[in-house]
Amino acid sequence: MFVYRIVLEKFSGSLKASGRAARWNPNDIEMIYAASSRSLACLENVVHRTQLGLNQLFSVMTIEINDKLKQETISLTDLPKDWREFYHMSLTQQLGEKWIRAGKTAVLKVPSSIIEEEANYLINPNHQDFASIKLINTEPFTFDKRIKS
Numbered sequence: 001m002f003v004y005r006i007v008l009e010k011f012s013g014s015l016k017a018s019g020r021a022a023r024w025n026p027n028d029i030e031m032i033y034a035a036s037s038r039s040l041a042c043l044e045n046v047v048h049r050t051q052l053g054l055n056q057l058f059s060v061m062t063i064e065i066n067d068k069l070k071q072e073t074i075s076l077t078d079l080p081k082d083w084r085e086f087y088h089m090s091l092t093q094q095l096g097e098k099w100i101r102a103g104k105t106a107v108l109k110v111p112s113s114i115i116e117e118e119a120n121y122l123i124n125p126n127h128q129d130f131a132s133i134k135l136i137n138t139e140p141f142t143f144d145k146r147i148k149s
Contacts, residue, residue, distance in 0.1 A: 002136070003034035003121045004041040005061040012059035012138045017125050023089060023113055024096030024122055031096060032123040034063055035112070042143065043114050051148040060141040064134045065121065071107035072099060076116060084113045096122060106130050 017030035025031040035041035038060055046054065065071075074095060080088060092110075099108050099122070106127035112118045123133060 001065045001067055003036060003063045003065060004038045005032070005034045005063060006041045006045050006058055006141050007061065009057040009059045009140070012061055015063065015123070015125065015133065015135050021093065024092050024110060025100070026093045026097055029097050029100055030125050031100065032125055034121045034123060036119045036121065040112055040115065040118050040120070044112070044120070046143065046147055047114060054143040054147060058141045058143070059138045061135055062137040064136045065107055066132050069107060069129055069132060070105045071109055072105045073109040074111070076111050084116070100124055103127060106133060
């Protein structure tokens with residue numbers, strides 16, 4: 001399976017996690033976020049950036065996750081109906097941290113908070129199976145100027 005990650009160009013040379021808090025992880029819990037498609041990866045960036053922020057140099061990373069690799073899933077039925085609301089961020093962060101700390105799988109499939117019928121994939125860079133997850137390709141990515149114009 002291929003998943004996609006759009007990052008600032010300077011961070012596109014390898015699969016690394018910042019450890020900064022986000023939807024599924026609190027601070028200091030390393031997790032790599034990827035999307036099921038390039039377009040979803042684009043949307044995941046757009047909602048967090050201003051037009052000025054979209055003008056920087058970005059790259060899209062193509063990541064291969066071996067289909068034989070076990071993964072866990074958090075589905076919509078596991079979450080409250082309004083899980084996307086900001087006040088539920090601590091809940092999703094707790095779920096992500098619990099998954100990381102359990103260490104059972106290197107990949108967690110979660111619903112996108114933008115299009116909840118689509119999926120994002122969280123990758124644990126400290127899991128023993130992480131070595132089998134490969135950065136296949138990195139290429140420049142430019143956000144269309146009509147976005148947030």
